[in-house]
Amino acid sequence: MNSKRVVITGLGALSALGNDVKSNWQSAKEGKSGAGKISYFDPEKFKTRFASELRDFDPTLRLDRNDIKRSDLFTQYALYVAAEAMEDSGLDVSKLNSPFDAGVIWGTSQGGMNTLEKEMSEFIANDRSPRFNPFFHPKFLVNMASGVISMKFGLMGINYTAVTACASSNSAIMDAFNYIKWGKAKVIITGGSDAPITEASMGGFNALKALSTRNDDPGTASRPFDVDRDGFVMGEGAAALILEEYEHAKKRGAKIYGEVVxxxxxxxxxxxxxxxxxxxxxxxxxxxxxxxxxxxxxxxxxxxxxxxxxxxxxxxxxxxxxxxxxxxxxxxxxxxxxxxxxxxxxxxxxxxxxxxxxxxxxxxxxxxxxxxxxxxxxxxxxxxxxxxxxxxxxxxxxxxxxxxxxxxxxxxxxxxx
CATH class of the missing domain: 3.40.47.10 (Thiolase/Chalcone synthase)
Structure with missing residues (x-):
């Protein structure tokens, strides 16, 4: 089999450092920390009371009302960065030879943890009466981000989610690379998203003694390779890359950021x-x-x-x-x-x-x-x-x-x- 070259033609990013690629990269170059006290819930009873939350995130800038209503945060994050990456790539799906030439391979560790935690808490609070939201299952399923991205952009090719814990989005990128290299796709949106700053996630990782407990100074808590490191800082967000077969990208005059080799x-x-x-x-x-x-x-x-x-x-x-x-x-x-x-x-x-x-x-x-x-x-x-x-x-x-x-x-x- 003749291998195809695989290039990168679009990027999208969302983290505590910024709500797009430009701001994330600028903050990273400047060495800024995204860590701070948790605001999503009262963390005072937890061993770790800080995390790297998104700042000023407004999903309505890229998502419509139904996208938001029917999606868990991890899917909203995924759609948001996929939209940025698609816009960045200049890809016009209507000009593809076939919608089956383009697909989505996504990564997540926890999927719709926010939805699962909220629905189960309400179930227990309501004397275990089964009054679940009709979108309960579609919102928490781990495959839903890849599915919703494909629906949003009309991509009918390969579509699935890689779940390998914290290796998930690299697993997804590898799979996207391989499918294009093997000639089974022309374009794939790949990347990953997670929204794990919840009470269950924080409590669970605390129980594993995996999180830093440097509550007095969250901005300095994550210190890789330092002799005094004491655990990781929970973060959230998403990032997307448009991977494309080189000849396809060249033919449409796409800008190329680099190559996956x-x-x-x-x-x-x-x-x-x-x-x-x-x-x-x-x-x-x-x-x-x-x-x-x-x-x-x-x-x-x-x-x-x-x-x-x-x-x-x-x-x-x-x-x-x-x-x-x-x-x-x-x-x-x-x-x-x-x-x-x-x-x-x-x-x-x-x-x-x-x-x-x-x-x-x-x-x-x-x-x-x-x-x-x-x-x-x-x-x-x-x-x-x-x-x-x-x-x-x-x-x-x-x-x-x-x-x-x-x-x-x-x-x-x-x-x-």
Whole structure:
């Protein structure tokens, strides 16, 4: 089978750093934190009372009343960024040879958690009387974002949702890349969304001792690779990428942000929530992606680390990276943008993919903020960009995401030439 080239022709983003790609990227370059005290509910009884919430989000700017009424927040976020990406791409669906040439592959970790939590709370409060909203199931189902995006834009090709916890959107991007590469689609909207700042989510992750409890200073709570890191900061939002077969994009005169050249998924087969301590699955995942791209780790100029600011997870990823670099640390720079956005769970890979693409486009590597004292277990010479962004020519960027259940997903982006 002759492989097709897969390029990126549209972007959309939504996080605590901003409500579009431009503001997200500007805030990331400036090293801003999106963390603050939770406003969606009273968090005083919780061990963690802060998160990275969206600011001034107005769904009516891109969604109509029925979109909002019938959709959980995670789907609203998905529609919002998909609309930005479609507008950015300049794609006219009516001019496709067939609506079956275009599809949606989306990622989410929790799906409609807000809807599920609200409906079940009301069910219990009403003496367990079954007075459920008729949109209860359509709103909380994890596949609904991909379905609704396809309906919104008339895309009748491949359509499904990847659910691999915090690796979900990288899994979705990989699948979209493969379907286009194999000639089974011309255009795919891909990415991910999650809206996990709810009482159940916060309480559950607190019970796992996964969240930072730095309540006195939320803005500095996410500190990947720092010796004093104590857990991740919950974030929310979404990001979308339009992946397109190169000849199709060229024919319609689309602007091209970059190219997807390799991707892989592996499993740790180790623990429900912890990564393999030596990064065995992460190592092989990156290795497979590099092999597909025809690259060595030393060819990667920038790596956006999964690094959530957990004591064990950050180190296992660094061990895998160091093993691949084999002591040759001179070229690669690493940063963890979750230090600014918080951890968007199933949307993490998508927003970080956009940061990789923008890094390639502008030659600016965003920083890892709040990291004051690197963990002494990190090999000397590993180049982690801390505090402020740096200027650097970036031709190849690699993005990692890892999820509960031992899911690993890596995607490689390259300067288009």
């Amino acid at each position: 390799g991707a892989a998924m592996t499993a740790d087969a180790y623990h429900l929530t912890a990564t393999h301590p030596e990064g065995a699955g992460a190592y092989q995942c990156m290795k497979f992606a590099l092999e597909e791209a025809g690259l060595a780790m030393q060819d990667v100029d920038y790596l956006n680390a999964h690094a959530t600011s957990t004591p064990t997870g950050d180190l296992s990823e660094i061990k895998a990276i160091a093993r691949l670099l084999d002591g040759d640390y001179d070229n690669m720079h690493i940063s963890a943008t979750k230090s600014m956005t918080g951890h968007l769970l199933g949307a993490a890979g998508a927003i970080e993919a956009i940061f990789c693409v923008k890094t390639i486009n502008e030659g600016i590597v965003p920083p890892t903020i709040n990291t004051e004292n690197l963990d002494p277990a990190i090999p000397e010479g590993i180049q982690i960009v801390t505090k402020t962004a740096i200027e650097k020519k970036v031709k190849v960027a690699l993005s990692n995401t890892f999820g509960f259940g031992g899911h690993n997903a890596s995607v490689i982006f390259k300067e288009f030439a």
